[in-house]
Amino acid sequence: MLVERRITGRDAAFVTELTYGTLRHRGTLDAILAAGSSRPIDKVDLRVLQALRLGAYQLLFTRVPDHAAVAGTVEVARVALTDGPARFVNAVLRRVAERDLADWLTEVVPPLGDDPVAHLAIRYSHPEWVVRAFADALGEDVARLAEPESETAKALAADNERPGVDLAARPGRIDPLELATEIRTELTRWTRPPAPEKPAEPTSPEPGPEPTGPEPTGLEPGLEPGPEPTGPEPGPELTGPEAPSGEDSGPAAAPEPENPAAERTEPAPPADDPSSLLGRWSPVAVKLPEGAPGNIPAVADGRAHVQDEGSQLCAWSLATAPLDGPDARWLDLCAGPGGKAGLLASIGVDRGAHLTAVEITEHRAVLVQQAVEGLPATVLTADGRDVGTHPDLPEGGFDRVLVDAPCTGLGALRRRPEARWRKEPGDVPALAKLQRELLVAALRAARPGGLVAYVTCSPHLAETRVLVADVCRRTGAEPVDVRIVPEAAAAAELNPTPERVSASRAAALQLWPHRHGTDAMFLSLLRKPVGRHD
């Protein structure tokens, strides 16, 4: 819409900040608006409610002056709606403006000890079922949640932080340090002397936003093709906004400033220190501290692509886990839009491996094709469950198989602020069924002794550990401790006991934004038993 409406520069930064911030904090805002409104807010017209949320967000989460936040929002309501709703918006926002956020939280958030789940849900703006799912995955019961400083609270808070942008330096095309040097050079080129005054302000008439978080850049960094469709005909409500050309393309909703230099007011980090940009977990990860990925030459010409470091680590782990016997036939059973396929195929070049990438949705298969351009890979538009019946998906035909299954995407909520309000607990059983079928198909596709990586961008136990344990029990697949991959072992090290040491839990890796700075990816490695059939 920014492109469509030709909103650029600081206005784009303001709109982006407002939109993403309001979506992230919607749960908290609604609780406050409910307390400040004379009418139940679920009876309020949705467009009026949206105006109220935008106004309340400015009042409580940014340093936009109160009078500007109220006047600007009332004006929007008057133009987009009519005088009546505008008067209502005015009355409610004036009430909201009477107190600051801390004050409102004291009123609307139930005491932690009384109802910890409701407390965390309102305080950190997540649906209660997501709070419970995180707590379950982190091994925290209600009693622990009722204590201050629970890990669940940290995980929820991390979802409200603006995520960074990670790039993957494609092996064989660019060395990570070379990419980091290129980024440093670009940042230096973009830098101009610091402006004397305050950070980004919109050119619109109302005084500028001064968000409490990091300075808005006009970019919502790190958007990846996150939460995934559920099935063969993924509906738009489940796919969510997509990056236009897969993970390679960088931020989807991110308006690229026409001139990035115009957005910068701070000096770039020292140009002689590229190694500080190297990732922590993935050997090919490089951080992009600011700016649009598309402006980095290596991204523009396909030597690197945008991909969360956790996502990179999962693909890396499958590609590098020790494997006896033949190792030239690799399979990605759920490849769209192609981030992991691009990385796997790049790693495969030097290893003499060929990747078959399967994607059920045609337009996503096109994205996969773009992601593996020039690499040893074949893209099939097919159902991954057709292993054994599809001529190019023979049973036992692959040495390494990735199932990056469609999931709730609860592990990528920081990148998709609206997703937490679209997902429902009712989505889980259908997804788990599909995930189970895909994992079983992956095991059929693997040759005896071959490796299968089961990956989700969700920490929900029903989509992760419970599901994998169930499939192992039914098929005889053997869990392989992910710590056989040194980089995965380093990440697992950060997970506290008992998660790290207990036999049943040690095999898999659960990443977390608050622990690892990555999306909450889950990785399990399985070995197809020799001499057994599914």
Ligand SMILES: C[S@@+](CC[C@H](N)C(=O)[O-])C[C@H]1O[C@@H](n2cnc3c(N)ncnc32)[C@H](O)[C@@H]1O
């Ligand atoms: C989590 S995404 C994969 C992300 C991808 N691996 C990456 O790194 O870019 C899951 C993908 O599986 C696809 N999918 C869903 N059901 C499928 C099926 N039965 N067979 C193959 N692909 C399927 C979805 O369309 C979606 O693109």
